[in-house]
Amino acid sequence: MTTRRAFIASLLAASASPAVGWASVGDPTYLAAARMPDGSYMLAGLREDGSAAFSVPLPARGHAAAAHPSRAEAVGFARRPGTYALVIDCRDGEVLHRLEAPDERQFNGHGTFSPDGRLLYTVEQRVADSEGFIGVWNTDGYRRVAEFASHGVGPHDIRVMPDHASLVIANGGIQTDKWDRAKLNTDTMRPSLVYVDLDGALLEKRDLPEFYQNSIRHLALRADGLVGFAMQWEGEAGYAPPLLALHRRGEELVLCEAPLEDELAMDGYAGSVAFCGDGSEIAISSPRGGRLHRFSDAGVFLGAVSRTDVCGLAPHAGGYMASDGLGGVLLVRGGAVQPLTIAQAAWDNHLIPIHA
Numbered sequence: 206m207t208t209r210r211a212f213i214a215s216l217l218a219a220s221a222s223p224a225v226g227w228a229s230v231g232d233p234t235y236l237a238a239a240r241m242p243d244g245s246y247m248l249a250g251l252r253e254d255g256s257a258a259f260s261v262p263l264p265a266r267g268h269a270a271a272a273h274p275s276r277a278e279a280v281g282f283a284r285r286p287g288t289y290a291l292v293i294d295c296r297d298g299e300v301l302h303r304l305e306a307p308d309e310r311q312f313n314g315h316g317t318f319s320p321d322g323r324l325l326y327t328v329e330q331r332v333a334d335s336e337g338f339i340g341v342w343n344t345d346g347y348r349r350v351a352e353f354a355s356h357g358v359g360p361h362d363i364r365v366m367p368d369h370a371s372l373v374i375a376n377g378g379i380q381t382d383k384w385d386r387a388k389l390n391t392d393t394m395r396p397s398l399v400y401v402d403l404d405g406a407l408l409e410k411r412d413l414p415e416f417y418q419n420s421i422r423h424l425a426l427r428a429d430g431l432v433g434f435a436m437q438w439e440g441e442a443g444y445a446p447p448l449l450a451l452h453r454r455g456e457e458l459v460l461c462e463a464p465l466e467d468e469l470a471m472d473g474y475a476g477s478v479a480f481c482g483d484g485s486e487i488a489i490s491s492p493r494g495g496r497l498h499r500f501s502d503a504g505v506f507l508g509a510v511s512r513t514d515v516c517g518l519a520p521h522a523g524g525y526m527a528s529d530g531l532g533g534v535l536l537v538r539g540g541a542v543q544p545l546t547i548a549q550a551a552w553d554n555h556l557i558p559i560h561a
Contacts, residue, residue: 238263315361322344326365328355373398397411425480427502435489447461467506471493484502488518490518513529
């Protein structure tokens with residue numbers, strides 16, 4: 206009997222068709238979704254100097270995107286609960302494929318390509334109870350070829366681990382209403398950080414018994430396998446739990462705590478997370494708090510950086526690239542913020558590195 210691993214391996218062995226690369230659209234470094242002044246939405250490619258390499262339209266508000274590692278092609282995901290996942294030719298904005306989740310499923314805002322670009326992994330949940338699944342798509346035509354459980358409720362983000370043989374998944378733990386984003390189980394939620402092999406078999410699962418109302422949302426991954434994850438507090442208002450944690454397979458979680466007044470200023474919400482360009486530190490952003498918090502790679506608080514409505518965050522050779530809802534694209538170096546460009550657009554939640 207052919208296993209899912211063998212089937213996927215056979216796909217990876219197939220020859221890839223030639224395609225036009227990212228140089229054809231101006232060599233962008235990041236993808237970012239935005240809302241335009243006229244109320245329309247777009248997906249843009251940004252360079253390290255903050256300039257726009259391209260922009261293409263989206264049919265509705267985007268949350269995040271996945272960049273194909275070699276083709277000038279991106280999958281744009283709708284804001285949760287997702288009603289679209291579109292494969293877009295970034296040269297002209299042509300929609301090459303519209304991905305459809307199985308019946309009674311929805312996309313949850315994130316996905317990632319395999320390092321060779323031949324597979325796409327999509328984060329999904331079952332409409333009835335928010336149970337999580339990962340869809341697997343062959344990018345030669347974007348055919349759905351497999352799926353497996355996320356081993357949790359309300360999965361949100363996913364990354365391929367540096368070993369190229371496993372995945373890390375952020376299960377938010379939140380059950381939502383089938384028609385909107387209403388949260389149904391905040392008193393009993395169980396977020397988890399999960400590692401699976403490429404067949405979906407569970408390798409390791411970590412939860413947060415002390416902070417079980419801290420929903421795990423977004424992931425950052427360093428080349429040596431160190432994972433950082435950002436959280437959003439769903440418990441009692443005014444409480445100030447840590448909103449960042451670090452983990453390495455086989456070890457205990459490291460909760461990264463800021464001083465109380467800084468933690469309170471985050472308003473219980475970390476919107477994005479990234480390691481800096483050289484990997485020596487990690488940061489989380491809070492659009493609600495209007496700030497970034499920086500930590501060492503051992504979890505020691507290094508300081509806060511203020512910026513109104515900041516959320517997008519990604520590695521940059523000089524530190525971090527950040528974006529805000531006022532159109533700002535910023536270089537964060539240490540405790541200093543250097544504005545790079547101001548766009549006539551409200552940048553959405555994330556900056557997605559194209560060559561991760």
